[in-house]
Amino acid sequence: MTRVHRLWLHALVLTVLGALSLAASARALPAGVEAVTSVEGIAEYRLANGLQVLLVADDSKPTTTVNLTVRVGSRHESYGETGMAHLLEHMLFKGTPTTPNPWAEFMRRGLRANGTTWVDRTNYFASFADNDEHLRWYLAWLADAMVHSTISQRDLDTEMTVVRNEMEMGENSPFRILLQRSLAAAYQWHNYGNATIGARTDVENVDIERLRAFYRKHYRPDNATLIVSGRFDPPATLAWIAEHFGPIARSAEPRWLAPTLDPAQDGERSVTLRRAGGTPALLALYHLPPAAAPDFAAAEVLAIVLGDTPSGRLHKQLVEQRLAASVFGGTLPTEEPGVAYFGAQLEPQQDVEAARAALLDTLEGLEREPVTAEELERARHKWLKAWELRFSDPQQVGVALSEAIAAGDWRLFFLQRDRVRALTLADVQRVARERLIVANRTLGTYLPTPQPVRAPAPQRVDVAEQLRAFRPAPAAAPVPPFDPSPANIEARTQRVTLAHGMQLALLPKPTRGQAVHAVLTLRYGTAQSLAGQAEVEAMLAAMLDKGGGGLTRQQIEDRLDALRTELDIAARGGVLTVSLRTRREHAAEAVALVASLLREPALPPDALEEVRRQALAGIASQRDDPQAIADLALARHGNPYPRGDVRHARSFDERADDVRAVTLAQLREFHRRFYGSAHAQFAAVGDFDADALRAAVERAFGGWTAPEPYARVPRPWYAPPPARLQRLTPDKQNAVLAVQQRVALADTDADYAAFTLANFMLGRGGDSRLWRRIREKDGLSYGTWSYVDWSSHEPHSVWGAGAIFAPANRDAVERAFAEEIRRALDEGFSDDEVRAARESLLAFRRLSRAQDERLAGALAANLYLGRTMAVSQQVDEAIAALTPAQVNAALRRHLDPAAFVRALAGDFRQP
Structure with a gap:
């Protein structure tokens, strides 16, 4: 039998055995438990309330590990709620009405228990010598804590000192703070830029009711996965899970999903941290796709190629060249787009500028010096070895599955392995070329400063206290009304x-x-x-x-x-x-x-x-x-x-x-x-x-005259040929449609009032045809408009219109624009439209005359034109007397789509 046939037969046997195991277990499942799938010895079940259960039975070690992963982390926090997911992790260990002191119970049973919070998930886990009684008790406590944790103000007050101390512990690590500052710079909107532990003011001033609401919103069975690994009795364990978790009601509210994603970074960013103590450090972050994306496997291998010691390129270029004391590299496997990180720790006397130049040249020089086949194979073997060690350890596999769950699905744990196995040099090199670039980089630099100078700490101000001594000046004399007629x-x-x-x-x-x-x-x-x-x-x-x-x-x-x-x-x-x-x-x-x-x-x-x-x-x-x-x-x-x-x-x-x-x-x-x-x-x-x-x-x-004579520059009418002009503007996410037609009209023409009102209804007013169609109905544009640039001399005015839009909507915008122009010409404006538009346009004209700056401009223009405000009065009267027939006739006389010149500018390249 060939090797290929042996591998095929082995895979078939595993598949059949997995199916038989799942089918056999399904026959004896407790009420309300459904068998879902089985992958490489891991069986998935689902409770009626949505709780996902993974059983990883392994009798090789006499230990059991239980891990409850709740899909809530700092990514799910709102403004003023930073640190809430982590704070809840602490509060769950403060007990429930039936178990007021969980830590004492853990100690009595020999449970090594704890919890962790990260951006996408919160974990609660315990490892202990296999013991049915202890397993059953811990499952019961997890179920109780999921929905019945006390979360009292008294417990919050006492735990605040602990959380604050944890914050202070993190603040003592310059590199940890550098990482946080760099992530905050790398993410413009997304909560991955926030520290999981939260802002100190948010945590110290947390409202107990908001904290309870956050708990009720996210701690629910359909938002959690329970993993039991190691030595245990699967049928009995499933029964206990059904007994304790099954009665929890499924939430009527849909799971909350944050919609925020950062746009692609469009230029390098940098952060400098100055604090006392430590040694200089450098950190470079590059945005990556989510952990579930096919390219993430290449990013993981690249992190080893570049950041491993002693084979990695950074070690060779910085440590061996005595530019840094140590180097590192890695990725953050997250459900939404994450980052790769690379850095160097320097000795006090080493040159930060030289180390920074070497670090960036190495990271961003893979186009010049591509990854070799030898580097790929070494990194692949190292990654797969680490994977196998995790999978073979009952205590580690639960945590590994938890991270895959946080990234979207526990089966990603195996899919990622298969992707790493299948990686090619072309894959790795392409991801390096796309991701390890200047525009995608955020650079953090830590510079130890013996006596850092800081601005005063931010403080809130008691506004009422500030105003206590305020004495207002006497009110200005009222200004009599002015009639802008x-x-x-x-x-x-x-x-x-x-x-x-x-x-x-x-x-x-x-x-x-x-x-x-x-x-x-x-x-x-x-x-x-x-x-x-x-x-x-x-x-x-x-x-x-x-x-x-x-x-x-x-x-x-x-x-x-x-x-x-x-x-x-x-x-x-x-x-x-x-x-x-x-x-x-x-x-x-x-x-x-x-x-x-x-x-x-x-x-x-x-x-x-x-x-x-x-x-x-x-x-x-x-x-x-x-x-x-x-x-x-x-x-x-x-x-x-x-x-x-x-x-x-x-x-x-x-x-x-x-x-x-x-x-x-x-x-x-x-x-x-x-x-x-x-x-x-x-x-x-x-x-x-x-x-x-x-x-x-x-x-x-007075008396100031110029030697050169003055004569107004004439602008006689001309008609450019109709055209559709398209211009490409690469990397611009907003496009523009601009349309013009030259019309043989001046503002002294008999059709001036009628054409002005027609244009107002077509695209100038807030309830215009173009606005209602392109902005309100089709939702294609933030802004659309039309205008008339009136000549006061020759019969040569310019009617124009336009819209802004996403390049992908170009055809839809052009079509909607053309249809609305044609509809206005064919159907005309109704009596109600004309009546409402007359009132609105006259109101705008009155408003313009009430604005002193515009009125001064109008008076200056009238001096030049030899006009008085009587002309404005005549126009007002003409607008007030317009009928729909007059307006529609003027529009049809002067607006001709066949004469339009259209210009489009945007990034219209096909993706």
Whole structure:
């Protein structure tokens, strides 16, 4: 008979014998006990209440070991409950009404008993010389403790000292604390990052009722496995188990499963621990799949290849090279994604930097120096030897099975063995290549520090005590209400044109805190004179608060603070906009400061380089941003203007080239040619003296004219061809859909009100069609929208829409978007939709006029356009009078899906 036939026959015999054993035992099973399966001498049974029972009979040693594994650990704790699983382990040994002193009973019977808690499970175990009476008593105690433990406040108070001492014992080990700190850094959300023993404040302040609720929630037969191994009588033992555990009721609540999983780590993390005592230590953690995953076997073998002594690579590269005193490696076999750990202990005089470099180079250098066949076989033999030693020891096998249970199923104990046996070099090398990488690493470093300096210990504050001496200042005088109707705004607005052409709109009104909002716009240049100046214009605006008017950058900041003033400056396309917020008493001085910055910029060279670096960094951050990429694709598609024209949509490279080319001489020349206030508008809203502010503006900006003529840059209508533009953005978990259509409308068109309301119902309002379908009904997007970028000059406005979504939902989002647009065009909006939308849109327009900053911007725009608030009133009236027929007709006249340009940006690669 060949070896293959012998192995096949041996396996068949074991299978048949196992089946016969299970069948034979099933014939004599106690009531309520069901035989489930038998694997390599281990028989599984199940009680009606869900308790899983494993019997591992072995008469070779005259001892019996009983292990109860409850599937609850620190992973199952909620906020404020850390340490609760471990605390319950202690409390179960405080007794039940029938057994008030378990430890005395253990001693009397010669039971070596204890319990342990970890992330996925809590164990209660005892080993003793085989004795039916003792076995039966211990089974009865476990069943009693599972549901009848006292968990009293008195016992909790006395046990707290013990638990606290256990905490302090752990705190004395620098390496143990380093491991905990490193795990906390490695896990962003998952409870594997919490110490099983818990946060000291959680444990010391635990609420007894919450602790009891945690006990009732998790200590239940369908959440536990009872393992009996060693010498015992299986039929009698099953009968006793049924007698004591069978009466426990099955919980009506489903088992609690925590949904949290950390995302893939996307960059190396590090932790440094400084404490007194010990020697330097290094620890590197790498995320692994769960213990049940096929790749975990390769990770276990890799831990031996790298961390074993003396054959492991870390020993050879660090210990033998005298960079460390000792090294180690291993894995944490957990039910959910765990970690591999590797580290080194150093002698006091050894170089931490050199050891760290060698440690990481060895761990992350397996791509360069792959695992050899000899290393794999040595590690495989070592792992299998350890497995066989555990399996052959009745006292160890119960614990080993317990860890497999915590990882998901006791049969994983055997499956892992088979996976290690079947491992190939390709398996091991692939797992090393995927897992032992920089982005997946958390590095911990312990540096002994004789006298560590620490911040004060955190303490809670008695808020009531803090407020006892508080005496509030007198309440501010109430601000009278302001009517934001266009008619009232128009009646109270003062408009002035200064001698040199600057226009002012001043709306004084009481405000809370005497706040004043102002907007200043400088308009300059022509399409021809501004050609090639886009970055010069933008960077000059960014330089204006970096020094000017005889003040340094810091002096400007100090002056703004003294004036309680906020300032924002930006420029684009021949318009510089200054937004200003100040207070009544400082308004005139704030205007004077702004004028001095604009008229006398210092333009220091170091500030230019800072602005340049910031601009380049901003461009770099947009290069792989889906929204920026989609917007750029739309802007460039069909754009008819050449490079250099202010209407040309520059690529990221073109923008970066322009930023790098800007010089101080160009900035000074641009300021000399274009800056002036002859074509400027200034609008202010708030609590100010109108006469004093007008005089301040005239003093600050009067007579300031630019050599270059000004003419608005025209933007005539053009129609880019319809297209679907897709751009890949690797490693971005959010994708973007952006849609545009250019429409031959201006905000003076007869269809302005109707098309605005149609767009509001389509994608702008909080109850819009796109929102209800894509966000609420299909749940595909956090945000979806539509808008109209209205032109106030040419009949050339842009309608746009968009959504953000997961790349995998691209087709569904596109389909839903297209269907809703088509439904709006085909079916139109109902009477109820139009009526509700009219009220909502008018409310938003009233809200906009009630916000002083936006109102100041609107007044400044009206100055430039030669409009008054009567136009706003006319639009309100037109919206209020709209009928569904008018709205639907306007939408159908101007919106055409056949003309859409769609841009999609995201990581659309197939997984």
